[in-house]
Amino acid sequence: MKSRYNWESIFEGIQSGNRVMLGRGLSLIESQKPADREQAFRLIEACNKDKNIQSHRIGITGAPGVGKSSTIEKLGLEAIKEGYRVAVLAVDPSSSITGGSILGDKTRMPELSASQDAFIRPSAAGMSLGGVSLNTRESILLCEAAGYNFILVETVGVGQSETEVYNMTDMFVCLLLPGAGDELQGIKRGIIEMADLLVINKADGDRIQLAKQSRKDYKNAIHYLRPKVSDWKVNVITYSNLHEDSPVLLLKEIEAFFRYISESKYLTQKRSAQAIKWLDQLLIDEIYRLVFQTQLQSEKKIAEIKQSVERGEKSPHQAVQEIISGLSTGLNK
Structure with missing residues (x-):
């Protein structure tokens, strides 16, 4: 059976920044039909040759309810103000019983969805571990080929193996809720060790002091961890979507990290490791x-x-x- 897709026309549309063709391209690589495999392979190879090492690949993780989607929307809008083109690969959890998922991230990011400089693609995690869908790596390539240089990968945050997210992004940002103390012991050490930035979210109202204490506790905790990037000190910041300066500060932290890894050649090493x-x-x-x-x-x-x-x-x-x-x-x- 012949595939209904034509990879060359899709690739041409992607390069021109056509969001509809980008969506078709992502549907192609997600297709499980044998007839689509060859078309998908050719499209991926074309985008891989056109890859952009100047892009920022950022994984955003955190427990359900920590505010990942709302934070991503504010961060994405701030990045657009600074000249970036933003792509959000939002992964929804799939039911282990029915295999279905809600795919509702666009409804949680209405303002960002309306921007011509943003592209949001919800996809189901399926049975994949690591809180990402099976084709997330390929989706990143297609988005970069379409000119998006600020790629945000939102995970399901189910506490399984976040290693997959870490292995396909340049920067790993972990969102946490105010309240450390005894709760600090419940946070997986492995996730904290992988993080390049810790963000204490929802630091507003009567939780401001608690957020400040949490920041202090986490800073003390990561002080004893070996840095995975030589001389880079993992920062811990407080954040609130109710404060206009929070997205500005978060973006500055991200840009500072990318400046550092670009100058230290760590970014090139990281991309090579991602390929392996x-x-x-x-x-x-x-x-x-x-x-x-x-x-x-x-x-x-x-x-x-x-x-x-x-x-x-x-x-x-x-x-x-x-x-x-x-x-x-x-x-x-």
Whole structure:
């Protein structure tokens, strides 16, 4: 079956800054249809050659309710004022029961959505770990090819492995709520270690003093962590969407970080590491695809093996070995 997409016309539209064609391009790379795979591959390769190392790739993480979407909107609007073109890849959690997701980030960023210098793409996280969708890396490339140089990746913030976000962005920003003390012990040390900037959000009203104390506690905590960027001191700031100067300060912190990593060559090293991580993930994805598409391991065969596990006739370990054995046989024919 022939693909309904044409990668060349989509790529031409993306380069011209056509947001509709950018949306079509993202739909193409998200497509699970075999007929679209070749078109998607060619589009990704064209955008990869056109990649922009001057762009800012920023991961925004935080627990549900911390205010990621509202903060991203204010930050995005401030970045546009300073001449950036902003792309937001907002990932919504998928239900483990139905597989569905709300995809409501555009409704939470109405003002930013209306800007001609912004592009917001909600997508479902699916069964992907790390709080990002399977095609987030490719989506970043397409947005950069379209001229967006301030890329914000909003995660689901479910507390799984935020490593995936860290591995595909240049800067990792962690949003936190006021109230450290005992709660500080509940924050995953790994996430704090990965962060390049900590933001105590909702620092307004009767929470101002609590936010200030939280800032002090976090600054004391990160003082004992080894810096992952030589000589860069991770800052902790308080933030409120009710204060006009907060988005200005946040943007300045981000720009200061990018100036530093650009001058220290860390950005180039980071992008190289991102490429290797992308390769590793693509290899895993391709092996997974081969398992389910090889003739020897058809969907019917996989279903039979799963049923034997359900009946207790085989352990999950035995089932996996049988699937892999069949795959190896198919590859060696």
